[in-house]
Amino acid sequence: MNILSAYKSVAVAVLVLAGSSVFAQGSKTDVPVGAASTQAVNKDWLPSRTNDGAYDRIGSHAVAPIAWQRIREDDILWKKRVWREIDTREKQNVAFRYAGDENTGGGMFIEILIDAIKKGRIPAYKNFDDRFTTPMTKEDIMESVAGKTDTIQIDDPITGGTITKIVNKDFDPSTITKYRMKEDWIFDRNQGQMVVRIVGIAPVKDIYGDGGDYRGSQAMFWIYYPACRELLAQYEVFNPQNDVMRYTWDEFFESRQFSSRITKVSNAFGQEFKDHLNPMETLYESRRTSEEIFNKEVDMWVY
Numbered sequence: 001m002n003i004l005s006a007y008k009s010v011a012v013a014v015l016v017l018a019g020s021s022v023f024a025q026g027s028k029t030d031v032p033v034g035a036a037s038t039q040a041v042n043k044d045w046l047p048s049r050t051n052d053g054a055y056d057r058i059g060s061h062a063v064a065p066i067a068w069q070r071i072r073e074d075d076i077l078w079k080k081r082v083w084r085e086i087d088t089r090e091k092q093n094v095a096f097r098y099a100g101d102e103n104t105g106g107g108m109f110i111e112i113l114i115d116a117i118k119k120g121r122i123p124a125y126k127n128f129d130d131r132f133t134t135p136m137t138k139e140d141i142m143e144s145v146a147g148k149t150d151t152i153q154i155d156d157p158i159t160g161g162t163i164t165k166i167v168n169k170d171f172d173p174s175t176i177t178k179y180r181m182k183e184d185w186i187f188d189r190n191q192g193q194m195v196v197r198i199v200g201i202a203p204v205k206d207i208y209g210d211g212g213d214y215r216g217s218q219a220m221f222w223i224y225y226p227a228c229r230e231l232l233a234q235y236e237v238f239n240p241q242n243d244v245m246r247y248t249w250d251e252f253f254e255s256r257q258f259s260s261r262i263t264k265v266s267n268a269f270g271q272e273f274k275d276h277l278n279p280m281e282t283l284y285e286s287r288r289t290s291e292e293i294f295n296k297e298v299d300m301w302v303y
Contacts, residue, residue: 041115042099045106052102065229065250068197075190077300080293083130083264083272085204086179092259095252096179098238103246105235110176110203112235112249113223117141122228127219130182130200136221144220145171178204180219181260185293187300194297198225198253225253261286 040047088096100107107115117124117136124141126134136144146169153162180202186195202219209215232249237257239246247257261283264272273282 040102040106041111042105042107045100047102047106063233063248065233066254069191069195071186071188071195071197072190075188076186077189078187078296080185080296081266082183082185082262082289082293084181084183084260085263086181086258086260088177088179090259092257094240095237096176096258097174101238103236104238108173108176109249110173112231113203113228114141114145114171116228116231117221122223122231124221124223127202127221130180130202130219130222132200132222132224141221175206175208176203176220177206178217180204180263185296187297194293194300196256201225201228262289265289 086093086096088094096109098104098108100111105112105115113122116122118138118141124136125132126136126140128134151164151166154165155161156163181198182200183196183198186197187193188195200222202222204217205220206217207215229250232253233251235249236246237249237252247255252258263274263282263286273285277285
């Protein structure tokens with residue numbers, strides 16, 4: 001009986017301690033249960049202070065980038081450099097315009113890139129060319145994002161004179177309507193298949209005048225894609241069909257889940273399609289070039 005009583009005492013003590021521990025954990029609201037570890041990139045976005053969902057999320061979706069198989073130059077039988085353009089206004093590219101949540105980083109894709117550049121996590125290069133020749137300084141980045149500061153003359157209601165006021169233009173992520181991509185299409189005889197490697201990505205910003213009239217578009221900066229793959233693996237892509245089935249941005253690009261059109265391929269004159277074709281012919285040439293590259297893999301096997 002003494003042994004049985006001792007076991008009962010120990011069991012009761014364990015239950016009391018366990019209950020106290022659960023109560024203590026349940027009383028803490030500073031650390032949300034199952035909160036994502038993805039770092040928010042939009043200053044206007046605030047994470048939930050409690051578990052905001054019907055279930056606890058197991059860790060974060062942050063994974064390592066998809067491993068690239070090494071390509072030896074001696075194994076390359078055919079190669080073509082291709083430039084593409086992604087229009088974020090197309091339905092298939094809606095992920096680029098999603099405002100973000102706790103898993104996507106609390107911001108658009110462009111905000112993820114800009115936040116990483118500001119914090120020195122990835123380098124950015126000026127848009128002089130697409131060969132990553134001129135690194136951007138912190139001042140260059142701020143100017144590219146917010147635009148140059150301007151001064152205006154306003155009337156002083158107290159003195160009746162005029163004063164000079166400095167105006168800073170805020171960056172609007174919605175003005176990023178396109179992304180340019182540079183990639184290499186390679187037939188690797190070691191793998192026995194066509195391999196595509198993205199080389200660089202550049203966000204394209206729409207430019208508007210003071211009256212709101214559209215002036216054109218230009219690339220903000222170029223990102224060397226292999227250097228930012230680890231970063232892209234830390235953030236998820238919005239899936240309009242199922243919230244629980246999401247890619248990371250690295251998986252999104254590697255599995256070619258975006259819609260795009262070819263604007264240029266390597267040629268003797270360095271011309272883009274639009275330099276010698278009208279808009280409709282440009283679309284047809286983009287389609288024809290895509291089919292030609294797709295069929296090249298079969299042609300290499302035949303020969």
